[in-house]
Amino acid sequence: MTHLIFADDLVVFIRGDLPSVKAVATCLDKFDLMSGLQANPSKTSLYFGGVSPDIKELILATTGFSAGEFPFRYLGLPLFTARITKDMYQPLLDKIKAKIMHWANSSLSYAGKTLLVNSVIFGLNNFWGASVLLPKGIAKKITKMCKDFVWGIDEGHRRHIFMKWQLLCAPKLEGGMGIKEVLSWNCAQTTKWVWKLLFKPQCLWSRWVQTYVLKGRDLWSATATISQSWYWNNVVRMKDLLLDFTGSADQALLLLESCSPQDKYSITMYYNALRTSQDTVPWxxxxxxxxxxxxxxxxxxxxxxxxxxxxxxxxxxxxxxxxxxxxxxxxxxxxxxxxxxxxxxxxxxxxxxxxxxxxxxxxxxxxxxxxxxxxxxxxxxxxxxxxxxxxxxxxxxxxxxxxxxxxxxxxxxxxxxxxxxxxxxx
Structure with a gap:
């Protein structure tokens, strides 16, 4: 992979030496001559990793771009190189809180609030969760914010809660309002990486994990350890949850296969498989x-x-x-x-x-x-x-x-x- 591009946002990955940077700069100049589009120096930054200060200063002087610092935002998501902390998810919590504060000034029915939770807030959570794993503590905070918004609970002011949140999150056929439960959905999203390792062994991420993390070992025998990254340990925990749920590796494979129509992992299908189903209600x-x-x-x-x-x-x-x-x-x-x-x-x-x-x-x-x-x-x-x-x-x-x-x-x-x-x- 050499670049990521979406709309007018472009990320280019370059070897950290001057000849490589000059080669990419030449390509950008040719692109400018052919299309009339050029990089805006005020909106372009260079991010370095493992580059000596001398080379770094030389590259900055040659390109005329400024040096950026991690984490930075790309398509609304933070990109970082250090170990993940809960503070890195604060932009997501702030965005959800801003949405709720804006809606709080409107006269919304309970049904209107549940629709906003299930569309806008869940959409934000789903967008982040599809790219970065959400810690359990962050998922619990999002759930609490949603509950307080639906029932109209402010800080220091408690109102009547009509029914348990778990029941409200049940499908409509089971007597609920069909709100997606954040923690369970987060588990289903994380399990996608288990599915990739098992059903897409030739993809770049799976090959990297097999080479540098598993090192030839079987995924089912992998355990979470302090020496491994938080990301990988969460993937292992989802693997363990899958084994506990199904009882064996063979049954786990069958479940994942059933949740992969047309060879594509379905988060919704796995979410529905994981949750405890209740009897349907006649009404x-x-x-x-x-x-x-x-x-x-x-x-x-x-x-x-x-x-x-x-x-x-x-x-x-x-x-x-x-x-x-x-x-x-x-x-x-x-x-x-x-x-x-x-x-x-x-x-x-x-x-x-x-x-x-x-x-x-x-x-x-x-x-x-x-x-x-x-x-x-x-x-x-x-x-x-x-x-x-x-x-x-x-x-x-x-x-x-x-x-x-x-x-x-x-x-x-x-x-x-x-x-x-x-x-x-x-």
Whole structure:
């Protein structure tokens, strides 16, 4: 390899002597004559390794470029030659923190926050992790930043956490919101280097490792030692994790092969293979229907897991003193009451069920859900049920925190209007 090039960023590797530097400079001059493009001295630096001070000064004087120092950034990633420290990952943490601080000023729903975590923040983590290994401590910090952002936790100010983060990271079919778990994803990314050694022995990196690290030994017998680099020790640990997970080298090879469609390692497939799968939940198709908004689905997930902060839960935690339903103002509030048996909610449920042409003869959560699941629901029916759940919960919060009340008939009108706009655009 002689160079790395991407867009207008170019890294050229040269032997550290004057004749080699002059040869590359001549090539750059010829490139200038043919294309009209030349290196900008103010944006070009030379980085030295193992070069004597005299030769270094001579090269700088000849080229007119300045001397740079490691680490430097290339395509947003730090390049360094010394042993890796956690401080080298601070730019990643700073970038994630800046994103979160910017979003904190916006009025985002929980679903909106999970979408940002799973796209933007995970994208940053994935970009770094694809090129450099992330220490476990850094992965834990990223996870904590994501958790605090989703639940709205500031330093010194703790808010109600609705459900465990591991459950929120579960696939939608298993009752979660499909957020990628940083630590497990980092393991899957690191295992790619194990796969390269086993399935791509002729690539440059694999040949280098076989020659200078393994020195003819078998990968399965390699152990992590203090004398080896942190990078290599992490690769060995992922190999050990793979062996523990599968039980033998033969089974490990079969697993890696199954995660390599068309001879390409799939991080997603290995991530899914590593994680502990839970039973699929029957209500996933209802909560995450094609016509449902993410913010409706998020409230639906909390409802199905019985983790919405109803007043009975807040009283049990000592956060409020009186348990009274804010919708009917005459009975105590719990999950079943506020959505189905409350006089206000019953009128909304009846109105929406009639509009969706669905017969609901119960006020129990499981029986109502089962009534919907027993039918082959259309997009309108799926979207209508989840919109009803969302708007009832929103009405409850509006009454408590804003003092705004809406009649059941008007709430039904809002739900119908929302579903029509969502599905038909009018």
């Amino acid at each position: 996933a198709s209802l909560v995450h229907g094609k016509g449902c908004l993410p913010k409706h689905s998020f409230i639906g997930v909390l409802l199905m897991h019985h983790t919405l902060p109803t007043t009975d839960q807040l009283v049990a935690r000592g956060m409020v003193m009186v348990n009274r339903c804010s919708l009917c103002e005459c009975q105590t509030e719990d999950l079943h009451h506020i959505f189905f048996s409350c006089g206000y909610s019953s009128r909304v449920l009846t109105g929406i069920a009639n509009w969706l042409a669905i017969s609901v003869g119960s006020t129990e959560l499981q029986e109502v859900v089962q009534a919907f699941l027993s039918l082959k629901l259309s997009r309108k029916q799926q979207a209508g049920f989840m919109a009803m759940v969302y708007y009832i919960w929103k009405e409850r919060n509006d009454r408590i925190f804003k003092g705004i009340c809406t009649t059941p008939e008007m709430l039904c009108f809002k739900i119908r209007s929302h579903v029509k706009l969502r599905l038909f655009g009018s």
